Amino acid sequence: MHEEFGPLADPFGDPGDPGNRPGRLAVGVVGTGRVGPALGAALQLAGHRVVAASGVSDASRRRAEALLPGVRLVTPPQVLAAADLVLLTVPDDALPELVAGLAATGAVRPGQLLVHTSGAHGVAVLEPATRTGALPLALHPAMTFTGTSVDVARLAGCPFGVTAPEELRPVAEALVVEMGGEPSWVPEEVRATYHTALAHGANHLVTLVAQAMELLRTAGVAEPGQMLGPLLGAALDNALRSGDLALTGPVARGDVGTVRKHLDRLATVSPDIGQAYRAMARATAQRAVRNGSLKAGPAAALLDVLNEENH
Structure with missing residues (x-):
């Protein structure tokens, strides 16, 4: 790891101790979509000062005006020039090019805290700036x-x-606490697994619920x-408490006849939902x-029905 991280191991002290207030930082926000302005506003509530932000679309500018009133909107390099801590709150796929461009143009300063909010990436994506x-x-x-x-x-x-980096873990966790959050450590090598879990659970849940609503209509x-x-609501609560032990319904019971009826109906009503x-x-x-x-025998019969091509 980089030796220069050592002196900043815990510059904030104990964020829970009112008598030991963290050092105040000049904060910049690159990307005023839905996330950046909210995090910037949370840092301002903690006593930091958002000094600059960048946003291109009209919607981004409106969000900045609403959540970060009075903060000037400038280019990303100008944001970095003004800030000690920079929030990079751009879409996942845009992050590598943004970081590489900022590093290549000399916009990044030594000792500057560079924070991204992408779930899909760890700190490796920031390597051009880290160098x-x-x-x-x-x-x-x-x-x-x-x-x-409301965010x-x-x-x-x-x-x-x-x-x-391990040397900066106290800094990272202190910033999360200051924003009101609860830090959960995710090692670099499993960051993709972490994000896959969240996307699979949250995004596909929305699809599942929307399909169920469509069928009810x-x-x-x-x-x-x-x-x-x-x-x-009850199913989600039970699943979070008990995992697979919360499974109920015709599949978990091995009710082959009921599942066949469902598939027959879905073949007529909505083949797309039938596939899901x-x-x-x-x-x-x-x-x-x-x-x-579910015992092996009923499971085999159930899988045979689920694999029938005419469904």
């Missing part, structure tokens, strides 16, 4: 953002996936959300077999 002396941190808030002031309040207790249910709310149902039912059966709630 010029920047201090790299990856702080990913595990939350969906609306781009409004700042939601940061209270929000888990953050934290990746940093087809069945004539006027308020599908109202019907699904208690059921899905089949994939999730296979995965559910496999997990139910592993935890012992």
